[in-house]
Amino acid sequence: MSEEHGTLIKTPKQLIVVAALALITPVTVAILGSQLVTSAKRIDTAESKRLVIERIKPVGTLVSTEGAAADTNASAASAAPAAAAAPAVAAKAKTGDQVFNESCVACHGTGIAGAPKAGDKAAWAPRLAEGAATLYDHAIKGFKTMPARGGAATLSDAEVKAAVDVLIAKAK
Ligand code: HEC
Known part of the structure; x- marks a missing residue:
């Protein structure tokens, strides 16, 4: 019975130490590893x-x-x-004339597809009677065949309103 070589573990104490290390080592490696990976995402300064x-x-x-x-x-x-x-996102607001010439004139310049032509007092009179607030609302949200914001979704409410003001001024 002298075949005790072949293993380094000879006492119960050694067995406990080895078992503990076998458990702790991979857990420690896993924790450190996950910290290494997640710490890369924490740069949100x-x-x-x-x-x-x-x-x-x-x-x-x-x-x-x-x-x-x-x-x-x-x-x-x-x-x-x-x-x-950053400020490039909040670019300078366009004037009513700019918006009108870029986004509204295609329809309102000629009166295409039933759009009330800019400066056509007869066509605009009943619409002016609705009040500016309604016209703003219709221009921003769309109205029948009039597309919301004239189809220019990037225009701000203020820019659309400014263009409506131009249309109103031309119709008076
Ligand atoms: C694709 C064509 C088209 C474009 C572009 C367009 N419109 Fe119109 N718009 C119309 C048509 C058509 C009507 C008439 C809708 C109706 O009463 O049936 C109209 C009506 C309106 C009215 C009157 C709404 C009412 O209550 O009577 C306003 C104000 C108006 N447009 C503003 C604008 C402004 C401001 C722009 C540019 C930002 C613009 N439109 C771009 C087609 C267009």
């Missing part, structure tokens, strides 16, 4: 957000050519592209 916005911002930004003020803005923007990244 303001700086990293700014960097993400910087990377995903549109290639081009709309630069208004109206006057020198816009030029100053443009050069300031190129001097500080990081600062310009």
